[in-house]
Amino acid sequence: MEFELTREQELVRKMMREFTETQVKPIAAETDKTSTYPRETIEKLFDLGVMGMIVPEAYGGAGADDLAGAIAIEELSKQCASTGDIVATHNGLCCGPILQHGTEEQKKKYLPMLTTGHHVGAFALTEPNAGSDASKGQTEARLEGDHWVLNGSKIFITNGYVADVFVVFAMTDKSKGTKGISAFIVESSYPGFSVGKHEEKMGLHGSPTAEIVFTDCIVPKENLLGREGKGFSIAMQTLDGGRIGIAAQALGIAQGAMAEAMDFTKTRVQFGKPIDKFQNTQFVFADMYMGIQAGQLLTYKAAASKMAGKRFTVDAACAKLFCSELAMKTTVKALQMFGGYGYTRDYPIERMMRDAKITEIYEGTSEIQRVVISGNIL
Numbered sequence: 001m002e003f004e005l006t007r008e009q010e011l012v013r014k015m016m017r018e019f020t021e022t023q024v025k026p027i028a029a030e031t032d033k034t035s036t037y038p039r040e041t042i043e044k045l046f047d048l049g050v051m052g053m054i055v056p057e058a059y060g061g062a063g064a065d066d067l068a069g070a071i072a073i074e075e076l077s078k079q080c081a082s083t084g085d086i087v088a089t090h091n092g093l094c095c096g097p098i099l100q101h102g103t104e105e106q107k108k109k110y111l112p113m114l115t116t117g118h119h120v121g122a123f124a125l126t127e128p129n130a131g132s133d134a135s136k137g138q139t140e141a142r143l144e145g146d147h148w149v150l151n152g153s154k155i156f157i158t159n160g161y162v163a164d165v166f167v168v169f170a171m172t173d174k175s176k177g178t179k180g181i182s183a184f185i186v187e188s189s190y191p192g193f194s195v196g197k198h199e200e201k202m203g204l205h206g207s208p209t210a211e212i213v214f215t216d217c218i219v220p221k222e223n224l225l226g227r228e229g230k231g232f233s234i235a236m237q238t239l240d241g242g243r244i245g246i247a248a249q250a251l252g253i254a255q256g257a258m259a260e261a262m263d264f265t266k267t268r269v270q271f272g273k274p275i276d277k278f279q280n281t282q283f284v285f286a287d288m289y290m291g292i293q294a295g296q297l298l299t300y301k302a303a304a305s306k307m308a309g310k311r312f313t314v315d316a317a318c319a320k321l322f323c324s325e326l327a328m329k330t331t332v333k334a335l336q337m338f339g340g341y342g343y344t345r346d347y348p349i350e351r352m353m354r355d356a357k358i359t360e361i362y363e364g365t366s367e368i369q370r371v372v373i374s375g376n377i378l
């Protein structure tokens, strides 16, 4: 068993830490306050090779491994979970399935667009009546000559109103249940594609979430991703990988919150001494530290299992479940240490707490992770 990171993974950590401190931290509060998509930061991340970093060099990517990809999201999310989310979605949920299931032609066309081409990617599975029960989507695709015609709508789509390339799931045969779902690569420029409602959310204000609408949307026949009827399995495999990204994001939020609380409690004097000198404070930090260590082990192990080509469904679900609950617990406890100050927008801790909540919901709620884990181990 090897607990050391490789030289490349360490370099990614160092590069992302510097980038986050200098480029992300200074604008994180403003991004949240104004609900602004951090376009310039994302452009810089394209230039750095972080957008699509897991894509092999042959298709324009950096050829980074999955653990390095998780570390990048962890570091970004220490200061801005919205930025972490945009990158995690682009890398894990759009580049990931094209890399894994795309034909050579699809990879040659779309992966360079999603790396050197600065096109943002998204993943469109969820519908109003198909959230946790992901197989019940109503969006339909029918083949007409040399193209597919898509009709329906998707909600809560991360990167929804900024993305250029979407991996979309639609029913191609309603009579076949999960085996009647297929996956497609859809460009936002295709006729019949439109963006609907922009969501106003509790947190992740910099991450653009929107409804996507397909009205007789014309998609070239060759944009079917994987085989017809394999869409549900492609969605599930993609989410297995995506959940490692959300675990890493949650881990970053927890670390960011703990660091803020450590700084604050060193200087906040009550009852004649800095409050980090009280054992109550110290014990809370001990528990936070232990949780973060455990979360890192679970997350890195899930990434290592994926890299080793093993089935990593349970590892990813354990990492996502543990780290998202850790992020929530850690931000709540960290905010408590700030007292009234923590409840104001003068400190980043209330933003971190709001941002943490979504990690228990998207890419499969905590309850769904328990369904996945128990279903696989029992």
Ligand code: CAA
Residues within 6 Å of the ligand: 089, 123, 125, 126, 131, 132, 133, 134, 135, 156, 157, 158, 178, 232, 233, 234, 236, 237, 239, 240, 313, 362, 363, 364, 365, 368, 371, 372
């Ligand atoms: N890998 C590969 N195939 C898988 C799989 C996996 N991890 N999990 C299931 N499958 C396959 C099964 O093998 C089965 O295939 P066969 O019929 O050939 O055996 C098929 O899929 C159906 O499996 P189930 O019967 O287990 O499916 P189910 O309908 O009971 O659903 C579920 C299982 C785990 C509850 C699933 O629906 C699920 O994960 N739900 C949560 C969805 C989710 O995470 N949504 C998040 C949306 S994306 C997002 O949040 C990002 C954003 O942009 C905001």
